Amino acid sequence: MxxxxxxxxxxxxxxxxxxxxxxxxxxxxxxxxxxxxxxxxxxxxxxxxxxxxxxxEERVEVTIYFQPEATEDLVKSAQGYLRGFGQVRDVQFVSAQDALDSFKERHGADEIVLASLEEIGSNPFGNALVVSTNSTDDFEFILDAIETPEYASYIKEKDFTDYEVIIERxxxxxxxxxxxxxxxxxxxxxxxxxxxxxxxxxxxxxxxxxxxxxxxxxxxxxxxxxxxxxxxxxxxxxxxxxxxxxxxxxxxxxxxxxxxxxxxxxxxxxxxxxxxxxxxxxxxxxxxxxxxxxxxxxxxxxxxxx
Amino acid sequence: MIRLTNVSKHYGPDTRALEHVSLNIKPGEFVSIVGQSGSGKTTLAKLLFAEEMATKGKIVVGDWDISKIARSQVPTLRRQIGVVFQDFKLLQRKTVYENVAFALQVAGEKSKRIRDIVPQVLKIVGLHDKTHRYPRQLSGGEQQRVSIARSLVHRPKILVADEPTGNLDTIHAHEIIQLLKKINEYGTTVVLVTHDRDIVNSLKKRVISLAEGRVVSDIQHGKYVLS
Incomplete structure (x- = not known):
């Protein structure tokens, strides 16, 4: 057939x-x-x-607060340094004044907080960098990387500890x-x-x-x-x-x-x-x-x- | 044409359907194989178109020893033997025409030839005006005539009819037997398996009687002799 x-x-x-x-x-x-x-x-x-x-994961950011004496140039240099890493998605610079304005906006209704600020008399905030990475696993590496002799002494605080639990979860x-x-x-x-x-x-x-x-x-x-x-x-x-x-x-x-x-x-x-x-x-x-x-x-x- | 030599068919150690059956059917003969239920007559028919294989012995159809036929050759054998069944075995979702044509299509016949042959065969069995009906729209006798038409389209030299009148009333049964006689007159060897005494006696042809799987009589122009 x-x-x-x-x-x-x-x-x-x-x-x-x-x-x-x-x-x-x-x-x-x-x-x-x-x-x-x-x-x-x-x-x-x-x-x-x-x-x-x-x-x-994308919305998780870590803020690196610098000492008030850290100049804007130094913090912007750190920003450039961090941007050089492939793991970093973005690094935002937040000036001391922006941080103060933002703080006031967030706590505008809280008179005790505002009174405390008045008592201090000057801007207690320093410049800061807000870092976001491609993966939450990279935060630890980035935060270690910023601990160079050039920047370490100017870093006041890294709020990674707060995020650590969230990121792990x-x-x-x-x-x-x-x-x-x-x-x-x-x-x-x-x-x-x-x-x-x-x-x-x-x-x-x-x-x-x-x-x-x-x-x-x-x-x-x-x-x-x-x-x-x-x-x-x-x-x-x-x-x-x-x-x-x-x-x-x-x-x-x-x-x-x-x-x-x-x-x-x-x-x-x-x-x-x-x-x-x-x-x-x-x-x-x-x-x-x-x-x-x-x-x-x-x-x-x-x-x-x- | 058909020669069985010392053929036995066993289903397991205790069931012996046929035992040492030997017979010879000549070309153009009309042979009735009779016997009571369980005598082995349907098994004998099934051996002829390789629905069953013999346990022992030799079966020759034409010049072909089918005792040890290969599975792949069975379709070729079946295209050369016409088979008619008690339950008609029609394809219920095909029309009368398609059922008959199917037997040619499986053999690879060209469409034009199928269109020529099928109406002729349907005319022979008297169903030329019901070609587009489905089997469920036909009477038992008509369905059996479709089955016969299907078995004839190959122009087989042998036609095996296994209890073709078993499901029919007397009038339709008579019609079918007349049709088988007509086919035999055209030269086809007909092997009719039946337990219908009246049909066998009216035929006055060769009768082979089986009992408990053995041939107990083989008489030319015989009658139904079993009780």
Whole structure:
């Protein structure tokens, strides 16, 4: 038999099967989609959790307060020195006057504090640098780096001690979220495998008599198998395409909601799915197709022994 | 045409469906294989189209020794033997036309030839006006005629009919037997497996009787002799 003729007949029988078993096809496709919805929901939650954690990490800053006698030039030189490190994301200079103004603004309603300032008579604040790093792990390195003979004697205080506990907690939370996300994804992937496996087996079981009859009238194994394999591949493709459309619509219509809850992070969540969309689509389609093809071939084996 | 030499079929150590069966069927014969339930007649039919494999002995169909046929060769054998089943074995989601055409499609026949042959065969069995119906829309007799049409499209030299009238009323059963006789008159060897006394007696053709897996009689122009 010519390969072309076989392929054309397999394609024809595939579409006949799908249309003439409409409800079975519909249910199979729906289950495939629901499985992908579950996997994508876990993925979405993981991405959002990561983005939120990173956003919190970005907001952690350490302030280095200098002695009042440290000149603006010296502090700006320290600023330049710190900016030279790759780990440093930004270093803001805060002048003594700015620090005083900011303090007054924050404690404007507290008369005792204001009275104390009046009692001192002069600006008790020195110049300061506000340092943010790419990762919270880098703070310790940066704060050690500033302890050079040139600057050490002018440093009055580093408020890292206050942040240390917060940073440790964020680090710990971050790794736990990553671990939990991975475990959850693995669990749902396992459930998805079982669901797909069972769905295909049920679909093939429904066709068991048909498979036997095809064999009895002289069909070889591949002629019987091909339409079922193509059907499984088409369900996988259909489910992956519909899931991608649903994900696009979800991200599009949930923009306001995401902005409301996550602020700037929402842009990163969207960007993640835009950047990784093709990879996610191909991976989901590929895994689903391989899984459903293997399951179909396995489920058909016993009914082909006629 | 068909030769069985000392054929046995065992299902495990305690179940012996056929025991030392030897018989020879010539080209163009119409042979009825009769026997009560459990006598081994359906097993014998299944051996002929390799749905079952013999435990011992030799089976030759045409010039082909199918006793040790390879799995990959079974489809080729089945395309050369027409088989009709008691439960019709039609593809329920294919139309009458598609069921018959399917037997040619699996053999790789070109579409044009299929379009030529199928209507002819459906005309022979009297279903040319019901080609687009699904099996569930047909009576039992009509479904069996589709099954016969499907078995004929290859123009097989042998037709094995396993209890083809088992699910039919007397009138439809008579129609099917007349059809099988007509096919036999065109030169096809027909092996009819049945336990219907009236049909066998009306045929007045060769009758092979089985009991407990053994051939107990083989009579030309015979009758149903088992009680």
């Amino acid at each position: 010519s390969v072309y003729l076989s392929i054309m007949r397999a394609i024809k029988f595939t579409f006949q099967n799908i249309l003439r078993n409409f409800w079975l096809s519909f249910i199979t496709l729906t289950i495939f989609i629901l499985t992908l919805v579950t996997v994508n929901a876990v993925l979405f939650v993981n991405v959002v959790a990561q983005e939120v954690l990173e956003s919190v 964020i680090d710990s939370l971050s790794s736990r979220v990553r671990l939990a996300g991975f475990a959850l994804a693995a669990l749902f992937a396992f459930i998805a495998v079982l669901i797909i496996f069972n769905t295909i087996r049920v679909a093939i079981y429904v066709h068991r008599d048909e498979i036997g009859i095809m064999k009895l009238v002289g069909a070889n194994d591949w002629f019987v198998r091909a339409p079922f394999l193509l059907e499984a591949a088409l369900y996988s493709l259909g489910a992956a395409v519909l899931m991608a459309i649903m994900m696009f619509l979800f991200l599009h219509f949930s923009q306001d909601w995401l902005i409301g809850y996550f602020g700037d992070s929402h842009a990163d969540v969207n960007a993640y799915f835009v950047d990784n969309g093709p990879v996610i689509f191909l991976t989901e389609f590929g895994v689903l197709a391989v899984l459903s093809l293997l399951t179909t071939a396995y489920a058909m084996r016993r009914y082909l022994r006629v």
